[in-house]
Amino acid sequence: MVAPMLTEKELWRVLEDVKDPEIPVVNLVEMGIIRSVTREDERVTVIITPTFTGCPALHTMQGDIATRLKQAGFSDVKVTVTLSPAWTTEWITEEARAKLKDFGLAPPPRHTGDFELVLVESAACPYCGSHNTRINNTWGPTPCRILYYCDHCQQGFEQFKPL
Amino acid sequence: MENDLKDALAARLLAMGDDEAILGHRDSEWCGHAPILEEDIAFANIALDEIGHAQVWYALHAELLGEDAASYPDELVYRRSAGAFRHAPLLELPKGDWAFSMLRQYLFDLYESVMLAKLADSQNESIAGAAIRIGREEIYHRRHTQTWVRRLGLGTEESNSRMQTALDALWPHVMELFRPLSGDATLIEVGILPNLGDVQTVWEAAIRPWLTESNLAIPEAIPSNYTRTHHTKHLATLLDDLQEVVRLYPEGSW
Numbered sequence: 391m392v393a394p395m396l397t398e399k400e401l402w403r404v405l406e407d408v409k410d411p412e413i414p415v416v417n418l419v420e421m422g423i424i425r426s427v428t429r430e431d432e433r434v435t436v437i438i439t440p441t442f443t444g445c446p447a448l449h450t451m452q453g454d455i456a457t458r459l460k461q462a463g464f465s466d467v468k469v470t471v472t473l474s475p476a477w478t479t480e481w482i483t484e485e486a487r488a489k490l491k492d493f494g495l496a497p498p499p500r501h502t503g504d505f506e507l508v509l510v511e512s513a514a515c516p517y518c519g520s521h522n523t524r525i526n527n528t529w530g531p532t533p534c535r536i537l538y539y540c541d542h543c544q545q546g547f548e549q550f551k552p553l
Numbered sequence: 554m555e556n557d558l559k560d561a562l563a564a565r566l567l568a569m570g571d572d573e574a575i576l577g578h579r580d581s582e583w584c585g586h587a588p589i590l591e592e593d594i595a596f597a598n599i600a601l602d603e604i605g606h607a608q609v610w611y612a613l614h615a616e617l618l619g620e621d622a623a624s625y626p627d628e629l630v631y632r633r634s635a636g637a638f639r640h641a642p643l644l645e646l647p648k649g650d651w652a653f654s655m656l657r658q659y660l661f662d663l664y665e666s667v668m669l670a671k672l673a674d675s676q677n678e679s680i681a682g683a684a685i686r687i688g689r690e691e692i693y694h695r696r697h698t699q700t701w702v703r704r705l706g707l708g709t710e711e712s713n714s715r716m717q718t719a720l721d722a723l724w725p726h727v728m729e730l731f732r733p734l735s736g737d738a739t740l741i742e743v744g745i746l747p748n749l750g751d752v753q754t755v756w757e758a759a760i761r762p763w764l765t766e767s768n769l770a771i772p773e774a775i776p777s778n779y780t781r782t783h784h785t786k787h788l789a790t791l792l793d794d795l796q797e798v799v800r801l802y803p804e805g806s807w
């Protein structure tokens with residue numbers, strides 16, 4: 391089989407179809423998880439980085455990327471993992487942040503590297519916008535989420551943890 | 554890389570991986586048993602983080618030895634005998650009560666924070682990169698455990714007395730974290746590893762006031778005789794549990 395004539399730019403667009411397995415409203419490109427895509431003749435190499443080091447979804451992501459590229463006609467796909475530079479929530483695009491909020495997941499606050507400073511600010515409730523909120527737990531259903539409670543609309547919600 | 558340096562680095566990476574893996578396993582024993590649901594979730598996530606961190610150090614260890622970074626960590630955890638583990642024995646002690654596990658986690662989190670901050674400047678690029686990454690996640694651990702230490706220390710008479718009992722039992726073991734391995738001097742010389750004495754100084758300067766302000770008395774304890782190469786009887790029991798399935802089904806895969 392001959393691999394299709396897609397430029398690297400077009401490959402990035404194909405990879406936008408691959409959703410985050412734990413947050414299916416956003417894709418791996420806009421989450422900053424896919425770090426590079428290179429093409430050498432028939433072979434496509436994708437480098438990804440986990441959000442959290444122990445992220446249990448990493449293998450699923452690798453499989454989903456390979457599956458999508460195979461659908462696009464590439465049989466020689468290599469997905470490798472890099473740990474450096476460390477992933478940060480600063481890499482999540484504005485568009486993805488808006489999607490997270492619509493999903494009911496408060497986007498991570500912006501920070502300039504020292505995120506411990508923003509941890510003292512309360513998250514805005516994704517349902518009513520109130521800042522009258524408090525942390526119930528620093529960990530939620532996944533390591534990357536903080537459990538909050540909104541005292542204004544009396545609703546529990548989650549925030550993507552700044553990192 | 555010269556052989557001496559390579560052996561020393563492999564040994565140090567193995568010790569760092571073992572610290573995380575063994576503590577992660579002990580923490581995971583709280584899954585379904587923590588005193589409140591929120592803490593059950595939190596501690597299970599901390600356990601998951603530590604096991605993830607173990608994988609990072611094990612992968613670097615594997616690369617150095619020319620082994621497969623993806624599969625070799627499983628070999629290390631599931632197929633080694635007790636005598637080959639190189640973690641600090643502090644981390645293999647049975648989980649005890651909630652106070653004991655929480656305090657141990659805090660002692661280790663703070664040690665790790667100091668160590669990782671220094672390793673971020675390591676002359677070895679892979680180690681520096683991993684240290685930056687793991688260090689950020691550790692901030693959440695430290696904030697969590699230090700808050701619980703304070704809360705339990707200043708809480709009720711019972712919570713304070715349980716914390717004091719835990720501290721009396723754990724304190725003799727803390728030196729195990731700072732005793733160098735035989736090859737460490739070589740690594741310190743070339744700027745790969747920080748001086749563990751310096752790590753200890755920073756650690757003590759942070760931990761002593763926090764414990765004291767949490768109404769806990771730091772014991773005048775004689776350091777334990779255990780080391781990274783001389784373990785307590787609890788390690789064999791821990792491995793009986795951790796390696797049970799692999800021993801029963803050596804060729805199993807899932």
Ligand SMILES: [Zn+2]
Nearest residue numbers: 515518540543
């Ligand atoms: Zn609200």
